[in-house]
Amino acid sequence: MTARSIVVVEDDPALRLLTARALRENGYEVRTACSGAEMWVLLDNAPADLIVLDIMLPGTTGIELFRRLRREGDTPIIFVSARGSEEDRVLGLELGADDYLPKPFSTRELIARIGAVLRRGEGGNGRDEGRESESARGEISFDGWSLSMARYELRSPDGTLVDLTGAEFDLLSTFVNQPQRVIGRQRLIELSRTRMSDSSDRSIDVLVSRLRRKLAGTGGQAPITTVRGIGYIFTADVTRH
């Protein structure tokens, strides 16, 4: 298998060099650019499998580069920011970045994110029903509720923001990816293992009841039905945008 090709766009020379070295040591073929203009030259010469882009570049801002990259292709992008604010993260993901990495990051983190994004891009096999699916950036709606995968946001039919815990969000993602189908309790326990310190039959029931309470809001009925002895079924119609 040939080495995957990565383009690193970063204006700080030393950091550019260090990032490139770390990636090469992990088996990637790396080309570097210090600006958007240089990046276009590199991409014209040969396409890349993934771009690591600093959002605060001089000249054209990273955000403009971003839009143009998205218009001209679907090369996966991990964007790096020195601002590290919540707004930056959300903005990047909404613009269609595949992942966001705040500075400072370690080689381990960088390699892990790149690996995850490339695996996701390979398509088909081994995909999870969780948020790392084709709906990773999509907007999903059911019963008037909307779920934004980029923002990790759930909004009620009247637009009220309703917070979810990590485990609840994963559970809801699993449900909306398999509506009208019975999902076994055992499957849900496995999926929530990373999110909860205690993952058991009982804790899944507690988690489901928490999610039901939030989806019921003020007087509604949550579209999650218990299938006795087996698991749960998500009964609402799900649409994607």
Place this chain on the structure above:
Amino acid sequence: MNMMRSWSLVSRLLTILALVLALDFLANTLLFEKAGEFALEDEEASALAERLAVASHVLSSAPPPARDMMARRLSSANLDMHWSASGQRPVASISLARLQAQLIAAQPELAHAQLQLQLMPMRLSKDMGGSLVLTDGTLLTFHHHVRAAWALKAGNLVVLLLPTVALLGVTWVLVFATLRPLRQLVRASAKVGTHHARPLDEAGPPEMRQLIRAFNAMQTRIDDLLDTNTQTMLAIGHDLRTPLSRLQLRLDGIGLEADERGAMEDDIAEVRDLIASVQSYVDAGSVEARQQRVDLAAMAETLVDNATDHGQSAEYVGPDSLVIMARPVPLRRALSNLVNNALHYAGNARVVLEREGGWVRIAVEDDGPGIPEDSMAKVLQPFVRLDASRQRDTRGMGLGLAIVVRIIEAEGGSFALSNRSQGGLCAVVRLPIGTA
């Protein structure tokens, strides 16, 4: 009103004074005129005139020692008469010109007796008084009861009070209006440096407009300073992140003992956390994002459940859903800071949410050691930490509660800390529910 713009404060106050004096003058003149118009029924006037004329005749012809007794005998229930050999004639404060003419018309000889009339003070039962000079120069004084004169007596009191009342009223209204810009200035001063600060419109006399102009300039300078301060903090944070990234990648690229690497990675992580907390402190003051409908109960419950999902001891007491208007990102950070503080210092957290009219009260309680009463105000200041030893396990720059204060103020709410009587700390946030 435009013409008045150039009037100085002094001329305005003087004008007010002149206006009040003019009013006083006008009121007095009107009342004196009204008193002069006062008259009795013709019959009552001629009866009074006749009795006075008779008394004057009788007393003039009587020997002086008997005159006082005779005067008393001639008195009746509604007419008191006294004789005195000589004496001060009471001076009339308000002339009763019409009544005097009426009496003299009925008994022309009263004119020769130098008839003088006056209204009596309110406290006396007789309403009107007067005096006559007898032919030998001695004095006959009398008091007469006239029901109709009462209104005039009340008027007399008003005459005395009116200038004072009018002076107070008119002065109050005009001075109040003149000093209106000053009051606006006082209110505006309280908001300098906050998000509610707005430049004031220049209004009022020239002195006031100069003051407002100077105030606005000062406010702009303060805003610029705060802005520069904020930008500097952000720029430092931003500029530190790149070298810190280099340091991290260099560290990753060299061979080191595991424990040494671990220690250095912890150091880098600590610097990163410090920068992040400064960033949150700066972001906390921002009101750029729009308020939106947020389910505060779900937010509080989510913070608690996230903690319990990770094996920590936390509890939520309150409704399943409570929608308010707020900026969710900073609000979530504020509540999360409070819950994390409780978990860190006390090992447990209890979030109690209640609706109080148009407000919602969120209490974050713990069963920890609390905070010494004399340090209560200090912990809300930025860059203050109470653990004097600077324990290694307490990361950050002491910005946690300062961030909470800034965020809650930007949301229009209030924040207070107190020790619970059962022990432990209680942090109370009050937020307006808003028109959700």
